[in-house]
Amino acid sequence: MQVNAKRENNILYIRxxxxxxxxxxxxxxxxxxxxxxxxxxxxxxxxxxGEVSFMDSTGIGFLIGRYKKFRRLGVPVYITNxxxxxxxxxxxxxxxSLIPKI
Amino acid sequence: MENYMKMEIAARSENESFARSxxxxxxxxxxxxxxxxxxxxxxxxxxxxxxxxHAYRDNEENxxxxxxxxxETLPVQAHRGDRCEKYGVIHITVAxxxxxxxxxxxxxxPFFTTLQDDERSGMGFTIMxxxxxxxxxxxxxxxxxxxxxxxxxxxTENGEVKERVNA
Ligand SMILES: Nc1ncnc2c1ncn2[C@@H]1O[C@H](COP(=O)(O)OP(=O)(O)O)[C@@H](O)[C@H]1O
Ligand SMILES: [Mg+2]
Numbered sequence: 001m002q003v004n005a006k007r008e009n010n011i012l013y014i015r016x017x018x019x020x021x022x023x024x025x026x027x028x029x030x031x032x033x034x035x036x037x038x039x040x041x042x043x044x045x046x047x048x049x050g051e052v053s054f055m056d057s058t059g060i061g062f063l064i065g066r067y068k069k070f071r072r073l074g075v076p077v078y079i080t081n082x083x084x085x086x087x088x089x090x091x092x093x094x095x096x097s098l099i100p101k102i
Numbered sequence: 103m104e105n106y107m108k109m110e111i112a113a114r115s116e117n118e119s120f121a122r123s124x125x126x127x128x129x130x131x132x133x134x135x136x137x138x139x140x141x142x143x144x145x146x147x148x149x150x151x152x153x154x155x156h157a158y159r160d161n162e163e164n165x166x167x168x169x170x171x172x173x174e175t176l177p178v179q180a181h182r183g184d185r186c187e188k189y190g191v192i193h194i195t196v197a198x199x200x201x202x203x204x205x206x207x208x209x210x211x212p213f214f215t216t217l218q219d220d221e222r223s224g225m226g227f228t229i230m231x232x233x234x235x236x237x238x239x240x241x242x243x244x245x246x247x248x249x250x251x252x253x254x255x256x257x258t259e260n261g262e263v264k265e266r267v268n269a
Contacts (some may be wrong), residue, residue, distance in 0.1 A: 022118060022151045061221035
């Protein structure tokens with residue numbers, strides 16, 4: 001799993017590419033948290049899931065974990081571009097009430 | 103017609119991707135849709151991840167996962183006009199010889215997890231249940247856990263044409 005960042009008009013876009021499972025989560029967590037810690041003056045963080053080729057329930061824990069991290073920094077988090085299967089899992093988990101889809 | 107495969111892998115997280123891909127590749131013989139295939143992949147990933155994460159938590163010696171798949175192509179089920187409806191079924195078993203689950207009802211409740219601190223969501227069993235057509239768990243404390251899942255694969259348009267009976 002690759003974690004890429006792009007900053008545009010004080011919005012931090014975090015783009016996940018590849019497979020997000022229990023094995024790849026540790027590295028992805030580390031990369032995303034490093035981005036979070038250097039996100040001074042960011043108004044919001046947006047997780048772009050458009051390039052996620054596979055995700056299981058690990059993704060739910062991953063996203064909630066990052067949501068908590070950003071919340072401590074006062075940065076609201078959003079999700080965008082969810083592929084169908086990923087969307088089905090996230091919908092079931094009720095995560096969109098914490099991290100809205102845009 | 104019946105077909106099967108069996109495999110044994112080390113209960114290590116780097117095998118999670120291999121395990122779900124192997125089962126998905128085996129299921130391809132039933133000509134599944136992309137959605138059916140991705141449902142199978144996700145459910146297998148949940149079952150295998152549970153063996154890696156939970157089953158051998160206290161004893162990593164001889165940590166292994168046993169995966170068995172059986173496919174069946176069922177005979178003609180119904181006629182619709184001049185088309186023939188056929189479908190396949192895949193039965194998947196994922197088993198470990200780990201610590202077992204004390205209370206299965208509790209474990210299969212949505213959001214229940216014994217590893218809250220590790221960012222587990224407790225949605226693994228719920229996803230298996232939702233994504234597959236049949237689902238059951240057997241477990242014995244200290245002996246291991248076995249998850250059985252079944253998915254029906256509907257005939258695709260192509261499959262129907264290919265399998266068409268010219269009676
Ligand atoms: N193979 C297994 N061996 C032992 N315990 C298991 C196994 N699979 C699941 N469990 C138990 O069932 C609980 C729920 O599993 P699951 O729904 O996949 O959620 P999660 O894996 O996120 O905790 C786990 O927290 C664990 O206590
Ligand atoms: Mg699980």
